[in-house]
Amino acid sequence: MSHPVFLAVDTATEACSVAINGPAGLVEECQVLANAHSQILLPMITRVLQRAGLQLADVQAIACGVGPGGFTGVRIGVSTAQALAMARGLPVYPVSSLQALAAGIAQPRVLAALDARKGEVYAAEYVQDADGLPVLQGAERVCPPSAVSWPSDGFYWGVGTAWPLYHLCWQQENILGWTQDHFPRAAAVLRLASARQARGDTGCAAVQLEPHYIRPFLPEDQQK
Known part of the structure; x- marks a missing residue:
């Protein structure tokens, strides 16, 4: 059985990315450009479709990175995914x-951490399953970096925008290292959504798609 054509977006961080799994394989575009997602996302979607030799009518499902991340960036991605899915009655995969x-x-055990501003981080641990997909261990959380308690068993690799800022707080013998310039990407969003679909997940309706902020949205976050 052939996999459906997914269009995926992620705008939760400084990186704005779009991916599609067309007949010729995966096509992705990514730009690291803070505070410009609202201007570049739709043209990026158009270019990715063109490069894949597809039209929006060929898309069968939408996958969207829903955060946590920057409040404005997350909202842009979610609202765009909703609009595209509602226009064609497509399922959405948050x-x-x-x-x-x-x-x-490509690491079997990952400590993911994004800068959450306000002296906090978004943090979570993941361990690869038999298919090489990261499975959440415990819960995603937002807290000061000093309050993060990384696991002491097994060997892990750190990744995300919080690591260059706070790695000195997180020195443990079982943390082998960390990668600096790495962001959530639409290609990974697509891969995860496609795997869920293959396992029987039918996604959700566009109206059910919501940002995953972890912490409450406050008025002062409006421009972040």
Whole structure:
């Protein structure tokens, strides 16, 4: 059985990315450009479709990184995914941007951490399953970096925008290293959503798609 054509987006961080799994394989575009997602996302979707030789009518499902991440960036991705899905009655697959971050690096055990501003981080641990997909261990959380308690069993690799800022707080013998310039990418969002579909997940209706902020949205976050 052939896999459906997914269009995936992630805008939760400084990186804005779009991916599609067309007949010729995966096509992705990514730009690291803070505070410009609202201007570049739709043109990026158009270019990716063109490069894949497809039209929006060929898309069969939408996958969206829903955060955690920057409030404005997350909303842009979610609202765009909703609009595209509602226009054509397509199912939507929400994907954690922390899980997408972990899926984008070839490590069996990953400590994913994004800068959450306000002296906090979004953090989660993931361990690969038999299919090489990251599975959440415990819960995603937002807290000061000093309050993060990484696991002491097994060997892990750190990834995400919080690591260059706070790695000195997280020095443990079982943390082998960390990758600096790495963001959640639409290609990873697509891979995770496609795997869920193959396992029987039918996604959700566009109206059910919501941002995954972890912490409450406050008025002062409006421009973040």
